[in-house]
Each structure stands twice: as C-alpha cells, then as structure tokens.
Amino acid sequence: MIKLFILGVFFQVATTLRLLDVQVPTAVNSNDPVWLNCTYDLESDELYSVKWYKNNVEFYRYLPSDDPPAQKYNLLGVYVDLLKSNLGHVFLSRSDLNTDGTYRCEVSAEAPSFQTERAERELRVYVLPKGGPKIRGVKSQYSAGNKVDITCLAAPSKPPAVIKWFVNDEEAPKVYLYQLENIRHKNGLQASQKGLRFTVQPSHLLNRVLKLRCTAVISQAYSMSSEEIIVGNTVRASGLYSSADGPTIDGGLSKYQVGDSVNVNCSSNKSRKPATLTWFINDKKAQSISLMHYPVAEHEDGLKSSILGLHFTVKGHHFHKGEMRLKCTATLSKVINTTSKETVIGGHQQTSGLHIFETSSRNNKNEKSTQYSWRNLFKTVIIFLTLQLYIQ
Ligand SMILES: *[C@@H]1O[C@H](CO)[C@@H](O)[C@H](O)[C@H]1NC(C)=O
Ligand SMILES: *[C@@H]1O[C@H](CO)[C@@H](O)[C@H](O)[C@H]1NC(C)=O
Ligand SMILES: *[C@@H]1O[C@H](CO)[C@@H](O)[C@H](O)[C@H]1NC(C)=O
Numbered sequence: 332m333i334k335l336f337i338l339g340v341f342f343q344v345a346t347t348l349r350l351l352d353v354q355v356p357t358a359v360n361s362n363d364p365v366w367l368n369c370t371y372d373l374e375s376d377e378l379y380s381v382k383w384y385k386n387n388v389e390f391y392r393y394l395p396s397d398d399p400p401a402q403k404y405n406l407l408g409v410y411v412d413l414l415k416s417n418l419g420h421v422f423l424s425r426s427d428l429n430t431d432g433t434y435r436c437e438v439s440a441e442a443p444s445f446q447t448e449r450a451e452r453e454l455r456v457y458v459l460p461k462g463g464p465k466i467r468g469v470k471s472q473y474s475a476g477n478k479v480d481i482t483c484l485a486a487p488s489k490p491p492a493v494i495k496w497f498v499n500d501e502e503a504p505k506v507y508l509y510q511l512e513n514i515r516h517k518n519g520l521q522a523s524q525k526g527l528r529f530t531v532q533p534s535h536l537l538n539r540v541l542k543l544r545c546t547a548v549i550s551q552a553y554s555m556s557s558e559e560i561i562v563g564n565t566v567r568a569s570g571l572y573s574s575a576d577g578p579t580i581d582g583g584l585s586k587y588q589v590g591d592s593v594n595v596n597c598s599s600n601k602s603r604k605p606a607t608l609t610w611f612i613n614d615k616k617a618q619s620i621s622l623m624h625y626p627v628a629e630h631e632d633g634l635k636s637s638i639l640g641l642h643f644t645v646k647g648h649h650f651h652k653g654e655m656r657l658k659c660t661a662t663l664s665k666v667i668n669t670t671s672k673e674t675v676i677g678g679h680q681q682t683s684g685l686h687i688f689e690t691s692s693r694n695n696k697n698e699k700s701t702q703y704s705w706r707n708l709f710k711t712v713i714i715f716l717t718l719q720l721y722i723q
C-alpha cells in the first residue's frame with residue numbers, strides 16, 4: 332500500500348514532531364456545537380504553539396509559555412469556548428452558516444527545530460428545513476374538467492430541497508410540472524418551489540379520489556478526502572487533508588517520471604451506501620478517460636466500499652514546479668426526505684360520471700410508514716400532514 336510506504340518515508344525524513352490527526356466534522360447542522368481536535372506527537376521536542384485557522388485567518392492559539400497560554404481572536408461564525416478548549420482541542424459552542432469553511436491546525440516545536448506541521452479539513456454547515464413542504468392554492472372542490480393549478484413550497488434549507496409531485500401516489504408526469512425560482516432568504520437559505528398544473532380527467536379519479544402530495548428531498552453531502560500524494564523526485568504525502576475514515580490510495584510506485592504510467596486505486600472506507608469517489612490531479616478533477624470503474628465491494632457486515640482507479644501516462648504538463656499532486660475524495664450523502672400534507676379530493680360520488688360534488692376522507696396506504704400524522708377535517712378536503720425523516 333502506497334500510503335503506508337509513504338508515511339514511513341515521510342516520518343523518517345521528518346524530525347520528531349508529528350501531526351497524527353486533525354478531527355473536524357465534515358458536516359454539521361446549524362447550531363450544533365463543534366469539536367476541533369488536533370493530535371500530535373512531540374516525542375523529544377517541546378511544544379511552542381498550537382494554532383487554529385479558519386480560511387487562513389487565525390482564531391485560536393495556545394502557547395504554553397504565554398500567560399494566559401490560550402487566546403482567541405474574534406472571527407465571524409467561530410464561537411470558541413475558551414474554558415472547554417485546551418492544547419489540542421478547541422470547542423465551538425455553536426455553529427451557524429458563517430462557521431462553514433476550511434479549518435487548519437498548525438503545531439510548532441520549540442527551538443532548536445522550530446518544526447511546524449499543519450493539516451486542514453473542510454467543515455460544511457447545513458440547515459434542516461423546519462417542517463415539511465406545503466401545498467398552496469388548493470381549492471376546496473374540483474370536478475372533472477377543472478384545472479388544478481397548485482404549488483409545492485419547501486421550507487427554507489441549505490442545500491435547497493428537490494421537490495417531486497405525486498398524483499395518486501405516482502410521480503406526476505413532466506407535462507404537469509412547471510419550474511418556479513427558489514425563494515432566497517436573507518439568511519442564506521433557499522426555499523424551493525414547484526408548480527403542478529393539469530386538467531382533472533376521469534382517469535385521475537380511478538378510486539373516486541384524487542390524491543396530491545409533494546416531497547422535498549434534501550441531500551447533504553459529506554466529503555472526506557484522502558491523503559494528498561505529492562509526486563516529484565520522490566513520492567510523499569503532503570500532510571494536508573487526510574482523515575482516519577477518509578479514502579485510501581494504493582498501488583502507487585515510489586517514484587514517477589514523464590512517460591511513466593500511473594496506475595492507482597482509491598478505496599473508500601466502509602459505509603452503508605457506497606461513497607462516490609472523485610480523483611483530482613493538481614486539484615483538477617481527473618478526466619473520465621483516465622478513470623477505471625470497479626464494482627462496489629460488499630463486506631460481510633453488509634457495508635459497502637467503492638473503488639475507483641486512476642490510470643494515465645505522466646506528461647510534462649502534469650508537473651508544476653517539479654511536483655504533481657494526486658488526491659481523491661469520497662462523498663457520502665445523507666438524504667432527508669420530507670413529505671407534504673396529502674390532499675385527497677373526492678371519494679363519495681353523488682352522481683354517476685365525472686362530477687364530484689362531495690368529498691370524504693380516504694386513508695392513504697402509505698400512512699403506515701409515517702412516524703406521526705395529524706388529521707384535520709375540512710369541509711371537502713382532508714389533509715394529512717406527514718413529516719418523515721429518512722436518514723440513509
Ligand atoms: C475531541 O475532543 C473532545 C475533548 O477531549 C472529545 O470529547 C471529543 O470526542 C473529541 N472528538 C473526536 C471526534 O474525537
Ligand atoms: C475506517 O474508518 C475508521 C474510523 O472511522 C478507521 O479506524 C479505519 O481504519 C478505517 N478503515 C480503513 C480501511 O481505512
Ligand atoms: C484496483 O482494484 C481492482 C479491483 O479490486 C483490482 O483488480 C486492481 O488490480 C487494482 N489496481 C491496482 C493498481 O491496485
């Protein structure tokens with residue numbers, strides 16, 4: 332495994348200070364507290380400082396020789412709790428959209444080595460919607476031949492939700508749908524909306540009811556990066572990005588020259604749903620022609636891991652200042668699925684044929700799976716509210 336080999340070389344070349352891991356959650360929900368942990372091994376060195384930066388701006392430092400040793404600097408979105416923070420751990424008491432960014436830990440040793448090691452991680456802040464999507468513009472009564480023209484409005488979230496319409500539990504045909512612009516809120520959140528427009532047909536009233544529902548699906552991506560491999564006269568790890576549960580790179584050589592063939596694999600750590608892998612050459616996404624797709628590996632415990640190969644011939648242009656950098660990322664997503672109130676129209680027909688004058692309630696078979704539901708009886712429209720959170 333190239334990773335182990337490289338680390339071996341890297342640590343032998345380096346003197347004593349070693350940065351072992353930087354733990355920053357890849358994503359949190361707004362308001363959540365956050366731990367930023369940096370673990371290092373000084374061996375025979377003495378610690379000079381531990382400093383934390385967000386997007387290259389310092390917000391915390393710990394210098395054992397200072398009095399007091401810990402200091403914080405005000406930075407938008409970084410809520411350091413000094414009492415809970417110490418040498419390797421910084422506690423942010425809460426988070427908001429401004430907390431999103433790249434966090435770097437930098438550890439320096441005292442004289443004589445003054446050696447400094449650093450590593451950074453991305454932190455994404457997401458905002459869950461407060462409730463399910465709402466259906467707007469429903470009339471109290473529809474007859475066959477009437478036009479339904481309603482919109483589904485999702486609650487504001489980050490990232491914005493993707494809305495789907497269902498007519499009688501089937502996804503609505505495209506011709507019924509019309510796009511509406513997301514509503515942008517001042518706080519940075521967006522509310523998606525989508526219109527549904529069609530003329531009520533007899534076929535819509537198969538069970539004498541017309542059921543309308545929309546779902547808002549929010550897909551939050553959690554990306555983890557592999558160690559960045561720097562290829563030059565030697566192959567080494569840059570020390571940036573990697574995390575214990577990130578993907579690993581293997582199959583590499585210890586040295587590459589122009590004309591050599593790079594043939595490496597990126598493997599994701601095990602997860603419930605397979606991760607999506609992406610290769611980067613010098614921070615640019617690798618072209619699909621260089622990628623080798625392999626089937627997802629299923630483990631005995633039911634967990635899965637993905638493998639993506641990178642195969643290309645090294646050209647002069649790959650080297651910038653004598654170096655080429657390779658890295659891969661694994662992205663997992665957590666899907667948050669919210670469903671609107673279900674609007675049920677129809678049920679009890681007074682006359683034969685198509686005209687519906689009266690409506691009554693109908694139980695929706697899908698109700699079994701809902702966690703909770705409210706029922707409100709209106710004169711002609713029964714509304715179910717179901718809010719479901721599916722976390723995959
Ligand atoms: C970070 O450090 C704190 C305090 O020691 C600990 O409670 C927390 O579990 C650590 N987080 C991780 C991800 O290890
Ligand atoms: C998977 O991640 C865990 C930490 O979450 C780590 O201990 C383990 O070594 C990783 N496995 C691989 C194959 O990288
Ligand atoms: C990459 O993984 C695939 C599938 O496991 C394997 O067949 C192939 O030999 C690997 N390639 C390298 C360079 O390790």
Ligand SMILES: *[C@@H]1O[C@H](CO)[C@@H](O)[C@H](O)[C@H]1NC(C)=O
Binds near residue numbers: 668669
């Ligand atoms: C969301 O939930 C609905 C049913 O409540 C289901 O039909 C749909 O497939 C779900 N979507 C995702 C992405 O899980």
